[in-house]
Amino acid sequence: MxxxxxxxxxxxxxxxxxxxxxxxxxxxxxxxxxxxxxxxxxxxxxxxxxxxxxxxxxxxxxxxxxxxxxxxxxxxxxxxxxxxxxxxxxxxxxxxxxxxxxxxxxxxxxxxxxxxxxxxxxxxxxxxxxxxxxxxxxxxxxxxxxxxxxxxxxxxxxxxxxGEASLLDVPDDGPPMESVERPERFLVRKLGREFLVGANDIEWMQASGNYVNLRMRGHDYPLRSTIGGIEGKLDPDRFVRVHRSYIVNLDQVGSIEPLDTGDARVHMKDGSNLPCSRTYRGGLRQRVGQDG
Incomplete structure (x- = not known):
């Protein structure tokens, strides 16, 4: 860049x-x-x-x-x-x-x-x-x-x-416009402005202390959550855990490179290379194969 x-x-x-x-x-x-x-x-x-x-x-x-x-x-x-x-x-x-x-x-x-x-x-x-x-x-x-x-x-x-991301809150009156348990959009606050981003626009996520960085179009937006907590709210047909610190959007996976250690390296379409531990490698290959 x-x-x-x-x-x-x-x-x-x-x-x-x-x-x-x-x-x-x-x-x-x-x-x-x-x-x-x-x-x-x-x-x-x-x-x-x-x-x-x-x-x-x-x-x-x-x-x-x-x-x-x-x-x-x-x-x-x-x-x-x-x-x-x-x-x-x-x-x-x-x-x-x-x-x-x-x-x-x-x-x-x-x-x-x-x-x-x-x-x-x-x-x-x-x-x-x-x-x-x-x-x-x-x-x-x-x-x-x-x-x-x-x-x-x-x-x-x-x-x-x-730019800090957050889940959409339940409205004070009436039902929410979309599922709070399976959010389709996130609210991002940046320099006094607020805008919505689609969950499908997230390319990958990385745990960072008490936050999870949402990677979208070359930018990271921290969301206050654990990686396990946000994993449970994502569409399992689109997002998959590849490491204790990473979740990827299957639509954004370019290729998977096996390593001699039994782990793997995930090459994302945005050019990022993410680790995939052996614990999640089999599940990722199966999901990519099914999706492909």
Missing amino acids: DSVSQTPFERYQPWRRSVEVGFWVVTYLVSAIGNSLTANMDVSRLALDFASWQPVAWEASSAIASLALIPAVVWFTRRWPLHLDNWRQMLPAHLLASVAWSALHVIGMVAIRKAVYATQGQHYDFGNWWWEFGYEYLKDIRSYAGVVATIEVYRFVLRRWQ
Whole structure:
């Protein structure tokens, strides 16, 4: 696909990883510098007996320990996403995660401080661990909440920018215009616009955490569902599971390439090559043969 036909979202993808990593690095770098400056100003104003490098070590160690935990929070929020419609169910898990965040943050920053102090021939004393951990947790739970909120808002913006699919709701009055259990169309919201796409237009689907990406005409639209959940709503005469993470539209299958491992590779008409595990290979070949 050339750059002229790519959407802004697709043009962003090569830069996405760098932007995401850069955002967190810059955020914690700016925070560490700003906090170090203000801490040194307080030390000078109150005439405290601290060298100028010590506040820098405190703030830098906290920032480095927090930054190292960001990938874990990204993974955790994929597994247990926090949305407006599920926050009550997810809150206990995230409260436990905030305790883990704080414990790892404290252990990491204390270890770094001890190492820095040792290079200066000094010993770093964290104090009473239970008391100090309680103090740090009151700050860390707010930091954890801020990180989770930033991640979830960013993902929400990405989904709307990309285009997010959903099942049609049951109307408030009267019967639905089509079967809710076997939907023929999906509603896609994209940048403030809404439009309907036919289920038959879906070429293939891929599980992605708590979402299933619907592939249509070169674009992916995430649908909040498990792969098994959406499989049960699709027309079994048209859609077939080929892998624990993939479902294909039989009309869009070009060919099936057997592999020496017993698995197979599914060549789609749009040029995509999808894995087919041996568990589903026989059923796929039978279906394609019957349909052909």
